[in-house]
Amino acid sequence: MATTRVAAATPVPHSVAQLDKEPVVTSAPERQGGVLVLHRHHLLVRCSHWLNVPILLGLILSGVSVYWASPVYQHKPDPQTGNVDPLADIGVWICAHVPGLHQYSNPPDWVYNHISLGPGMLAVALRLHWFCAYLFMLNGLVFVIGSAMGAGWRSLLPRRTDLRDALKMFRYYTGLPFAKLTRRTWPHPRFKTKYNALQRVAYFSVPVVGLLSVFTGWAIHKPMQLYWLAAIFGGYDKARMWHFWLMWVFILFVVPHVILVLADGWDTLRSMIVGWSTRVERSEDFSQ
Amino acid sequence: MNLEDEQSAPEADNTSSTESVSPQKPASFLQERRPQVMEVAPQLLRHWSRRDVLLFGMGAMAAAAGGVSLLPQTTLERWGIIHEKKNWPKKEWLLNRSLRIDDDVAEALYSRNRIVPTYTKSQITPLKNNYNGATPGPSYIPDWRLTLDGLASGLSVSLSIRNLLASFLVREQITRLVCVEGWSAIAWWAGLRFDDLLRAYPPMSQAKWARLESSVNLGRWGNPDPYLVSLDLSTARHPQTLLATHFNGKPLTVEHGAPLRLVVPVKLGLKNIKAITRITYTKDEPTDYWAKRGYSRYDGI
Numbered sequence: 396m397a398t399t400r401v402a403a404a405t406p407v408p409h410s411v412a413q414l415d416k417e418p419v420v421t422s423a424p425e426r427q428g429g430v431l432v433l434h435r436h437h438l439l440v441r442c443s444h445w446l447n448v449p450i451l452l453g454l455i456l457s458g459v460s461v462y463w464a465s466p467v468y469q470h471k472p473d474p475q476t477g478n479v480d481p482l483a484d485i486g487v488w489i490c491a492h493v494p495g496l497h498q499y500s501n502p503p504d505w506v507y508n509h510i511s512l513g514p515g516m517l518a519v520a521l522r523l524h525w526f527c528a529y530l531f532m533l534n535g536l537v538f539v540i541g542s543a544m545g546a547g548w549r550s551l552l553p554r555r556t557d558l559r560d561a562l563k564m565f566r567y568y569t570g571l572p573f574a575k576l577t578r579r580t581w582p583h584p585r586f587k588t589k590y591n592a593l594q595r596v597a598y599f600s601v602p603v604v605g606l607l608s609v610f611t612g613w614a615i616h617k618p619m620q621l622y623w624l625a626a627i628f629g630g631y632d633k634a635r636m637w638h639f640w641l642m643w644v645f646i647l648f649v650v651p652h653v654i655l656v657l658a659d660g661w662d663t664l665r666s667m668i669v670g671w672s673t674r675v676e677r678s679e680d681f682s683q
Numbered sequence: 684m685n686l687e688d689e690q691s692a693p694e695a696d697n698t699s700s701t702e703s704v705s706p707q708k709p710a711s712f713l714q715e716r717r718p719q720v721m722e723v724a725p726q727l728l729r730h731w732s733r734r735d736v737l738l739f740g741m742g743a744m745a746a747a748a749g750g751v752s753l754l755p756q757t758t759l760e761r762w763g764i765i766h767e768k769k770n771w772p773k774k775e776w777l778l779n780r781s782l783r784i785d786d787d788v789a790e791a792l793y794s795r796n797r798i799v800p801t802y803t804k805s806q807i808t809p810l811k812n813n814y815n816g817a818t819p820g821p822s823y824i825p826d827w828r829l830t831l832d833g834l835a836s837g838l839s840v841s842l843s844i845r846n847l848l849a850s851f852l853v854r855e856q857i858t859r860l861v862c863v864e865g866w867s868a869i870a871w872w873a874g875l876r877f878d879d880l881l882r883a884y885p886p887m888s889q890a891k892w893a894r895l896e897s898s899v900n901l902g903r904w905g906n907p908d909p910y911l912v913s914l915d916l917s918t919a920r921h922p923q924t925l926l927a928t929h930f931n932g933k934p935l936t937v938e939h940g941a942p943l944r945l946v947v948p949v950k951l952g953l954k955n956i957k958a959i960t961r962i963t964y965t966k967d968e969p970t971d972y973w974a975k976r977g978y979s980r981y982d983g984i
Contacts, residue, residue: 430724445739449750456754465865503770514756517864518977519755519778526753527779549715588715617801618791618861619949619984631859631867669735675720 432671435589437539441667446534446562449647453527453643467639481568482506530608531579538602550589553601560584568593568655597648604644613640685838720975753778779782789983795921799948802857802869807931810860810868814936815910816902821937829943833964835885838965844942848928851875856923861984862952863973872946874927877919886916886964891920894969896943896961912956913980914947915970917962927958944976950983 432440436444451542462482478484486505490496499505505513512523542548549672563584574581584591590598613626656664666672723731751764759765775926812818827848831840853873886893895912902908918924925946929936934943940957947954953973963969974980 428724430728432723432728433721434721441739445743446746448743449746451751453750459691459754461865465862467865476776499972502925508761513761516974520776521979522782522977523753525785526778529781529784546716549713552715553772589718615865617719617789618859618867618984620794620797621791631780635865665732665736668739669732671731675801678796 430673432673433675434670435544435666435672436670437541437547439537440545440547441541441670443534443538443541444531444667446530446537450527450534451645453523454531455526455646456511457520457523458642459507460513460516461524462508462512463507463511464517464640467635473628476503478503495620503637528609528612529604535602535605535609547589551595553595553599553600554592557592557595560586561596564593600644601648604641604648608641609646611641613634654656659672687754734820748935786979786981786983789979789981790915793918793949793983794919799858799923802859804857804871806869807857807871808869809957810870810930810939811873813936813952814901814957815902816904816908818938819899819901823939823958824937824941825894827942827958827960829959830961831880831884831963833887833890833963835887837887840956843925844928847926847943849880853928854925856925856946856948858923858948858954859945860946860948863978871931871933872925872927873929874925874943874946876922877926877945877947878922880926881916881920888965889966890964892965892968894961895956895959896963897956897958898938899958910956911944911970911972912945912954913951913969913974914945914954918940918947918949918983921947921949949983951984953978954982980982 399437410666417669449600455676466480466482466486468481470481473484476488480503483503483506486507487502490499490502496505512520520555540572542551567581567584573582586592588595611628611634615619615630615638617629618625619633625631625634628637662674751759756765791935800850827844829842829844831842834840852875854876855871855873857869857871859867861868868970893914893916895914897910899907900910925942927946930936930939936943940959943959944957945955945959968980971980973982
């Protein structure tokens with residue numbers, strides 16, 4: 396339709412107008428047939444969000460290979476295999492108990508063969524890790540710029556009431572499957588902000604965890620020139636443990652994040668691609 | 684960004700305590716802003732939607748293809764993504780490039796005046812013998828001599844361990860050795876400063892590098908496998924870079940590189956070459972045993 400125009404009920408946000416490249420009509424709102432949309436995510440925030448997927452995947456795959464070279468957590472050598480690494484023990488257990496894997500050639504390597512580049516790949520894993528780590532830092536910068544330009548960072552700041560509200564949301568999510576099964580009404584807690592308290596806690600934590608990963612990464616990468624940074628995390632060896640567990644925080648965030656987004660529906664997923672959402676009700680709540 | 688809104692909504696009760704001011708003027712810099720609502724024709728919305736999903740989808744496919752192509756072949760074969768060896772031209776280029784950038788960062792971070800942390804004797808931890816191949820037998824020790832090449836004098840100098848200990852001041856330090864594999868150990872060393880050797884036997888004026896060689900190094904099956912380390916002279920002149928002769932108060936054992944090894948705490952363990960037999964000063968960067976095997980060349984930590 397050639398005559399389509401953006402009919403703005405409010406002044407059209409700059410970034411969306413730019414995306415559109417069509418003249419913006421600010422006079423005489425054409426209400427009939429229009430859809431109300433709400434600008435949710437700045438373009439740079441959307442780009443950095445999706446770039447994190449391959450970058451974090453590369454960091455974890457190569458990072459587990461680096462971990463293999465000298466596992467942080469070790470136990471006494473196993474009397475039979477001489478193995479000291481609990482992760483490798485998991486591989487041994489899987490090969491012994493999962494049907495079809497009994498003939499697996501090297502059971503201690505099973506975990507490393509499946510969640511990393513593989514054992515004995517230290518040189519290539521380090522190169523991939525540095526490559527992804529520099530991209531991750533650049534991507535963090537893109538996120539910071541995008542949040543500042545889109546003013547989205549204010550929606551992420553924790554508030555005084557967040558703890559109580561986050562517990563309410565947690566109760567809602569955990570009770571939801573049961574309520575659906577028993578066909579009980581299970582109202583979503585009302586909130587007036589862009590994110591609910593639980594989302595805020597999660598989305599605020601992730602950049603913090605990213606920043607801590609970068610700092611602990613530098614602390615163990617340059618423990619002599621940046622020894623003060625390693626000292627903040629309790630020294631070189633402790634900084635390695637921090638770095639290891641920060642990886643698990645990312646993994647523990649991603650799993651419910653993906654499940655909840657998919658459960659929430661296409662609009663939420665789409666808004667991280669296109670930037671806008673057609674769910675404006677919440678925003679009206681916001682101003683009342 | 685325009686944050687004001689003509690629909691000045693009435694003030695409501697504020698259970699969440701943050702939106703306590705009219706939307707016209709945010710109460711504080713930190714207060715969440717009202718979202719921007721606009722009306723768009725459905726056709727246009729579908730058009731935007733299609734365009735952006737296509738663009739992001741292409742980006743995702745490009746990122747997936749690019750990411751997969753960076754992974755090593757053995758990994759891809761193991762995952763069943765490729766079934767035979769394929770050679771992507773210039774595949775390694777990008778990864779090597781990031782390795783060089785990282786080396787440049789390490790070099791920029793290095794300062795000859797920055798002393799690395801030292802420890803007390805109670806903090807010493809066990810140091811394992813991490814010879815990559817077989818540990819050489821002690822038969823080389825009686826005839827051992829250190830040869831210096833690339834000197835300003837143009838001569839080649841040969842020194843015994845007795846010469847070295849007699850003519851240089853022996854210094855002690857307890858520093859951390861960090862391995863590329865991730866483990867580390869705090870060890871007590873004694874030896875001469877590399878800087879003192881450089882002063883006593885100055886290298887040729889254009890020299891920027893030291894090539895350290897251990898001709899007694901062995902491969903896994905006991906075969907001769909000379910170990911080579913490249914060391915920039917700026918690092919060699921660091922006050923904590925030692926040519927160590929003693930470990931834990933006793934002369935070095937074969938496992939720790941008797942009779943003379945390099946201790947350079949500002950570099951990864953793999954640069955701390957054991958049983959040095961020759962030091963050659965060069966203008967151009969010499970080859971390095973582990974750099975040839977895909978590790979970094981500078982290895983500054």
